[in-house]
Amino acid sequence: MLWLALQFPHLSLDLVTRGHELCRDLPVAISDNVSRKQCVLDCNPAAAHAGVRPGLPVNAALGLLETLHLVSRDTQAEQDALQRLAAWCYQYSSQVTIIPQRTSLVLEVGASRRLFGAAEELAQKLNGELLQLGYHVRAGTAPTPEAACLAARHGLHISRASEIYSRIEKLPLDSLELDLNQGPALQKMGFRSIGEILKLPRKALARRMGPAAVDYLDRLTGSRPDPRPAWQPPEHFSSGMDLASEISTSQALLFPLKRLVSELCGVLRARDRGIQELHIYLRLDSRKSEQGEERFHLGLQQATRDESRILLLLRERLERLRLPRPVRHIRLRAGQLLPFDAQQNSLFMDKPDLSEQPVRPLLERLCARLGTDAVRGLKGIQDHRPEYSWSVRELDEPADCTAMPHRPIWLFARPQRCRIGEYQVLAGPERIEAGWWDGHDCRRDYFVVRDRTGCTLWAFREYKPEPGWYLQGMFS
Amino acid sequence: MAALQPVAPDALLPDYMPDVWRGCQVHRDIPALSSGYAKLDRHLPGKGWPLGALTELLTETSGNGEFSLLLPALAAMTSKRRWVMLLDPPWVPYPPAMLGHGVALERVMLIRTRNVEESLWACEQALRGVRGGAVLAWLEDPGFARLRRLQLAAKAGHKAAFLFRPMVAAQQASPAALRLQVRTQHKNAIRADISISILKCRGRRTSQAIKIRRTQQLPGFAPLSEAIQGSSPSVAVSVTAPSEELRHHSRSR
Numbered sequence: 001m002l003w004l005a006l007q008f009p010h011l012s013l014d015l016v017t018r019g020h021e022l023c024r025d026l027p028v029a030i031s032d033n034v035s036r037k038q039c040v041l042d043c044n045p046a047a048a049h050a051g052v053r054p055g056l057p058v059n060a061a062l063g064l065l066e067t068l069h070l071v072s073r074d075t076q077a078e079q080d081a082l083q084r085l086a087a088w089c090y091q092y093s094s095q096v097t098i099i100p101q102r103t104s105l106v107l108e109v110g111a112s113r114r115l116f117g118a119a120e121e122l123a124q125k126l127n128g129e130l131l132q133l134g135y136h137v138r139a140g141t142a143p144t145p146e147a148a149c150l151a152a153r154h155g156l157h158i159s160r161a162s163e164i165y166s167r168i169e170k171l172p173l174d175s176l177e178l179d180l181n182q183g184p185a186l187q188k189m190g191f192r193s194i195g196e197i198l199k200l201p202r203k204a205l206a207r208r209m210g211p212a213a214v215d216y217l218d219r220l221t222g223s224r225p226d227p228r229p230a231w232q233p234p235e236h237f238s239s240g241m242d243l244a245s246e247i248s249t250s251q252a253l254l255f256p257l258k259r260l261v262s263e264l265c266g267v268l269r270a271r272d273r274g275i276q277e278l279h280i281y282l283r284l285d286s287r288k289s290e291q292g293e294e295r296f297h298l299g300l301q302q303a304t305r306d307e308s309r310i311l312l313l314l315r316e317r318l319e320r321l322r323l324p325r326p327v328r329h330i331r332l333r334a335g336q337l338l339p340f341d342a343q344q345n346s347l348f349m350d351k352p353d354l355s356e357q358p359v360r361p362l363l364e365r366l367c368a369r370l371g372t373d374a375v376r377g378l379k380g381i382q383d384h385r386p387e388y389s390w391s392v393r394e395l396d397e398p399a400d401c402t403a404m405p406h407r408p409i410w411l412f413a414r415p416q417r418c419r420i421g422e423y424q425v426l427a428g429p430e431r432i433e434a435g436w437w438d439g440h441d442c443r444r445d446y447f448v449v450r451d452r453t454g455c456t457l458w459a460f461r462e463y464k465p466e467p468g469w470y471l472q473g474m475f476s
Numbered sequence: 477m478a479a480l481q482p483v484a485p486d487a488l489l490p491d492y493m494p495d496v497w498r499g500c501q502v503h504r505d506i507p508a509l510s511s512g513y514a515k516l517d518r519h520l521p522g523k524g525w526p527l528g529a530l531t532e533l534l535t536e537t538s539g540n541g542e543f544s545l546l547l548p549a550l551a552a553m554t555s556k557r558r559w560v561m562l563l564d565p566p567w568v569p570y571p572p573a574m575l576g577h578g579v580a581l582e583r584v585m586l587i588r589t590r591n592v593e594e595s596l597w598a599c600e601q602a603l604r605g606v607r608g609g610a611v612l613a614w615l616e617d618p619g620f621a622r623l624r625r626l627q628l629a630a631k632a633g634h635k636a637a638f639l640f641r642p643m644v645a646a647q648q649a650s651p652a653a654l655r656l657q658v659r660t661q662h663k664n665a666i667r668a669d670i671s672i673s674i675l676k677c678r679g680r681r682t683s684q685a686i687k688i689r690r691t692q693q694l695p696g697f698a699p700l701s702e703a704i705q706g707s708s709p710s711v712a713v714s715v716t717a718p719s720e721e722l723r724h725h726s727r728s729r
Contacts, residue, residue: 455537
């Protein structure tokens with residue numbers, strides 16, 4: 001077994017800055033309550049450049065930099081993010097474990113080596129992809145989960161259990177995950193490196209430090225098994241981000257949306273699922289309220305997990321969106337995760353079959369921009385009155401129709417009044433009298449007429465309900 | 477000193493300049509779809525409506541035979557399960573009549589837009605979208621640059637693209653591969669010949685007007701073959717009562 005640990009050292013900061021393309025110029029800091037005092041917990045390079053340091057009281061930080069964007073730490077959001085990241089990592093390993101107190105994930109990657117290459121390559125790949133999603137990560141591999149966590153902090157890649165001791169013995173003592181006051185106690189005893197602790201007899205150590213610490217050291221070196229519960233990814237996806245600097249143009253929303261969508265697509269790949277529905281919520285006020293929220297949803301004709309396709313549709317949809325106020329928070333929620341049937345490519349590169357190309361991507365694109373009722377088909381209805389004998393239909397409905405080649409090819413949306421004297425009558429009359437049963441009773445005599453420009457038209461003389469001459473269609 | 481030998485102009489043009497049009501070349505390999513009218517096909521470079529290119533149909537007024545000129549080709553396309561997309565038609569394409577002309581309604585798509593910008597965008601998307609098939613668009617004065625975009629989109633989507641435009645557009649330059657002026661000439665009540673003049677035709681010199689003999693299908697005029705068979709042409713069909721099915725339906729309400 002080989003474990004890959006991913007540690008997110010700046011998770012709370014990443015959650016704030018990942019919605020911004022140019023977060024580098026915006027000084028951001030995270031504050032938290034440390035011993036009853038609001039202190040800076042983490043800050044980005046822009047803030048650090050001005051002298052803001054972790055551990056600095058909030059007032060002092062604001063004194064240094066007036067424009068500092070201070071956000072108080074949200075532990076719940078961090079835990080939710082870890083859950084999502086675990087679901088995302090599920091595409092690289094079937095066994096993912098969350099270690100919440102260390103904001104870390106541990107993945108078993110030994111079994112995935114043939115698929116994704118050596119652990120170091122995979123670590124690099126994950127590092128790059130997570131950076132694309134806006135997360136900074138430290139990765140390390142080792143044959144035990146505890147050693148992997150240690151390796152992640154120091155960027156080590158240990159491939160064999162026999163190497164663990166030699167690789168970690170020189171590391172400083174404070175990299176160990178001991179209880180809060182145990183580390184300083186050991187320091188006071190004169191221990192400096194991990195190797196010195198590991199050399200000590202276990203019984204004596206257990207008397208001093210308690211059995212938990214010894215158990216930890218045994219799991220670290222692999223002399224005691226360390227089974228981990230298999231984490232199960234959830235059956236839904238919802239992800240949001242606060243926007244540190246408000247976004248007021250709809251096109252600028254594309255950047256945070258792209259990050260959310262690629263996160264979603266990773267989760268979908270992991271579960272071999274697709275989505276057909278996507279809900280997007282844009283909160284315009286700092287507080288949650290009904291009226292301060294813009295929402296729209298995106299419907300797809302077929303379950304998909306193609307990032308570029310979803311983004312293309314979102315781009316079209318965003319063009320229609322008008323924002324009354326800047327957006328402060330953006331959230332993306334996927335509808336039901338549906339089974340995904342992937343398109344199989346031919347092995348022999350034969351010519352694509354041109355007879356049946358999928359029309360769905362086109363329909364989705366058109367509907368996303370023009371509205372869902374902009375694209376329709378046509379069907380016939382059994383009725384003698386021309387205006388009731390047709391209707392639009394959804395494109396997947398059957399098109400029942402009776403062929404009538406002698407009818408005009410164009411029908412006017414509604415009959416237009418006309419003066420029959422201006423037309424040359426060619427044929428007629430044809431009596432159509434129907435509709436007494438549904439309240440649209442009519443009695444008409446239809447004629448074929450021709451106007452001066454040479455157009456052949458379909459006119460009728462109505463007797464009931466409103467007497468007069470009308471034009472209803474055109475023969476082309 | 478050797479006398480100057482006459483050189484064939486073709487030899488002066490290097491082979492790596494395929495974009496230079498050579499008048500002596502006969503364009504036989506232009507992809508096209510038969511228009512259904514043999515006489516018209518003979519005058520068109522690929523023996524039919526060009527595929528992957530724009531075709532403009534210019535008329536004085538709408539409803540001058542320009543749509544029925546396309547119906548045989550549309551029927552052929554839909555029977556091969558290709559999509560025919562109508563973008564903002566001025567009136568409703570009446571389904572029973574469309575089916576009567578052989579157009580399979582399953583493959584007819586109607587796209588409605590709200591403004592010029594949307595209709596140009598939708599036209600481009602429709603042209604690029606599914607490969608093959610036809611797009612029929614009624615656009616308001618697209619302008620040369622947009623037409624060029626549409627021309628490229630039609631090429632990418634291998635579409636037969638028909639634009640219906642007013643006669644005044646003939647004065648403007650257009651990147652369309654084929655521009656036709658269409659007019660109906662009535663000989664009598666049902667003889668409606670279509671007169672076509674080719675204004676521009678890529679790959680061939682324009683020729684004189686083409687006249688297609690055609691009888692309009694009008695109610696009250698039975699086709700000639702039926703009349704010969706002895707069935708008396710029904711001049712007026714009077715429907716005074718709803719069909720049995722409908723009557724039943726109304727009672728159950």
